[in-house]
Amino acid sequence: MSRPRIVIVGAGFAGYRTARTLSRLTRHQADIVLLNPTDYFLYLPLLPQVAAGILEPRRVSVSLSGTLPRVRLVLGEADGIDLDGRTVHYTDPEGGEGTLRYDRLVLAAGSVNKLLPIPGVAEHAHGFRGLPEALYLRDHVTRQVELAAAADDRAECAARCTFVVVGAGYTGTEVAAHGQMYTDAQVRRHPMRTGMRPRWMLLDVAERVLPEMDERLSRTAERVLRQRGVDVRMGTSVKEATHDGVLLTDGTTVDTRTLVWCVGVRPDPLVESLGLPMERGRLLVDPHLQVPGRPELFACGDVAAVPDLTKPGQYTPMTAQHAWRHGKVCAENVAASLGIGGQRRAYRHRDMGFVVDLGGAKAAANPLGVPMSGPAAGAVTRGYHLAAMPGNRVRVAADWLLDAVLPRQAVQLGLVRSWSVPLESASPEVARVPGRPDAGSAGSAGSEGGPGRTEPAERRQGGEPAKARPGEEPAKSQPGGEPAKSQPGGGPAKGQPGGEPAKAQPGGEPARKHPGRPGADGASGKRHRTSESTRPRPAHAPGTSRKAAEPSAAPKPSTGARRSEAPGGTRSSGRTRSPGAPAPTRSAGPPADPGPEPPPNQPPPGPDIAPGPVKRTDGPAVEGDS
Numbered sequence: 001m002s003r004p005r006i007v008i009v010g011a012g013f014a015g016y017r018t019a020r021t022l023s024r025l026t027r028h029q030a031d032i033v034l035l036n037p038t039d040y041f042l043y044l045p046l047l048p049q050v051a052a053g054i055l056e057p058r059r060v061s062v063s064l065s066g067t068l069p070r071v072r073l074v075l076g077e078a079d080g081i082d083l084d085g086r087t088v089h090y091t092d093p094e095g096g097e098g099t100l101r102y103d104r105l106v107l108a109a110g111s112v113n114k115l116l117p118i119p120g121v122a123e124h125a126h127g128f129r130g131l132p133e134a135l136y137l138r139d140h141v142t143r144q145v146e147l148a149a150a151a152d153d154r155a156e157c158a159a160r161c162t163f164v165v166v167g168a169g170y171t172g173t174e175v176a177a178h179g180q181m182y183t184d185a186q187v188r189r190h191p192m193r194t195g196m197r198p199r200w201m202l203l204d205v206a207e208r209v210l211p212e213m214d215e216r217l218s219r220t221a222e223r224v225l226r227q228r229g230v231d232v233r234m235g236t237s238v239k240e241a242t243h244d245g246v247l248l249t250d251g252t253t254v255d256t257r258t259l260v261w262c263v264g265v266r267p268d269p270l271v272e273s274l275g276l277p278m279e280r281g282r283l284l285v286d287p288h289l290q291v292p293g294r295p296e297l298f299a300c301g302d303v304a305a306v307p308d309l310t311k312p313g314q315y316t317p318m319t320a321q322h323a324w325r326h327g328k329v330c331a332e333n334v335a336a337s338l339g340i341g342g343q344r345r346a347y348r349h350r351d352m353g354f355v356v357d358l359g360g361a362k363a364a365a366n367p368l369g370v371p372m373s374g375p376a377a378g379a380v381t382r383g384y385h386l387a388a389m390p391g392n393r394v395r396v397a398a399d400w401l402l403d404a405v406l407p408r409q410a411v412q413l414g415l416v417r418s419w420s421v422p423l424e425s426a427s428p429e430v431a432r433v434p435g436r437p438d439a440g441s442a443g444s445a446g447s448e449g450g451p452g453r454t455e456p457a458e459r460r461q462g463g464e465p466a467k468a469r470p471g472e473e474p475a476k477s478q479p480g481g482e483p484a485k486s487q488p489g490g491g492p493a494k495g496q497p498g499g500e501p502a503k504a505q506p507g508g509e510p511a512r513k514h515p516g517r518p519g520a521d522g523a524s525g526k527r528h529r530t531s532e533s534t535r536p537r538p539a540h541a542p543g544t545s546r547k548a549a550e551p552s553a554a555p556k557p558s559t560g561a562r563r564s565e566a567p568g569g570t571r572s573s574g575r576t577r578s579p580g581a582p583a584p585t586r587s588a589g590p591p592a593d594p595g596p597e598p599p600p601n602q603p604p605p606g607p608d609i610a611p612g613p614v615k616r617t618d619g620p621a622v623e624g625d626s
Helices: 013-026 044-051 131-150 154-160 170-187 215-228 269-274 320-337 374-388 393-405 437-444
Strands: 005-009 031-036 040-042 061-063 071-075 077-082 087-091 097-101 104-107 111-113 162-166 199-204 231-234 238-241 245-248 253-255 258-261 265-267 282-284 297-299 355-357 363-365 562-565
Touching (some): 005 013, 013 320, 131 258, 154 162, 162 170, 162 253, 170 355
Parallel strands (some): 005 031, 097 562
Antiparallel strands (some): 077 087, 355 363
């Protein structure tokens, strides 16, 4: 008799706790599968300290495979659930598709950034929900301060060192508090013009900072922020965001290059496609975290509307504290439904208090209802985080100690670009990369030059030549930029006699204007293999496909075919969807631009010529690392 299979979607606070508790309760009596886009659990409360340079990114990333024994990790993002067939369809990080069958399904997909219909916000703002966004903000803030220190124009210097944070909840308050300290320390090494210093603004339509907390703690947090120089404006928000700044609801215009969106979160859009009863975007469940009418389906965390038994008629708020405790109760009830554990029980929890880290030795906390502030609150806050983290405690404590005795390293690594962390994303924990199916809307995210500016066309497939923007280096071969190689005044072109090997050629690096070598075969934007770039291709008339011009070309097998998992755990190569049917995706963005058609007189690429935007002729595009 085969063992029952439990599939958990998401490894946030609720999903991770569910998997860890089930691993302890089942003890090889059930197969536990954890589906998650990343191989780590992210401890979100310490993410502002990553953006401020206090903690290294891996300190807040707890390995799933290293801390969850007897749990099988599947890297992928769920894009469809067949409730009647009891299967979960997913897409892995390289674009491949797969199917997981289940006997019990736990939905713990978490939440994404909450968007409001404000002009320009989706294009010019960035959220703060994942490691990529924290790393981008750290680099962006560092770069703006360095550019402000070198600027000759006083207005440009003021705009670059002005940082606007929208949302005075837990995340926004901590981002502004840590950000002000980080930029003040950076300015001591890069002095700006006389009388100028970094300016952080914290906006919210609420009447006070941290409206979820006790009023005394709210006043404490606001006092600390104002003492550090943060411009706190309550009852005010953004009316419009532009390339050069923001227009506030009070009519004030603020010139800035940075807009951080921390107005809140909304449930993952995956649950909306199930056709089940919802409550403000959350899946309705009973007090046992089970979906009514679906005994095999459970939900917990931010995607679940769990009745609050301590406050009849209300639902538990979307907080990490509740999600963590949801996970434990959900695991116990799942095990009980399989006859493995004891009796199922209802979720009931009373808040034990909240903590807000304001940087340095300052914090606001009310453990067990006792309001605290100052160094005592700071010690309680950090002690709570160390106790709550499921791993990396020694490393986190060591980073805190080093930060107390050593200056912070204010350097920008440039690992995360602006277009790879758009605000409108169903997966903020994963940075978009060229060639991914959801990369088509990445261009709306913006570039490094301002608050979510559009990425230069040099980095977009099929775009126009890049133009220099405020905060960016001048585009090569453009006015004010470096001369293009193989042009008058420039060096020999790579791949030409006397030059270096051409990029995207054997022995060379990927082409500069084709990051990751995104292909032009169809709208999916998948990448070519570099070994195909040197194969001669015949010219064809504009508007006709390469496959029509070369009917004898034998297509190669595609590695992106759906992998269907049989009940025994083996995979079959057959597709479960009809041919040509697009794979479901949670991204709201349009498909990637395949780029322009090559001119009819374009010569076939040779070993000394870097290929242009040509299409493949030998079969469907295959995605892989180039």
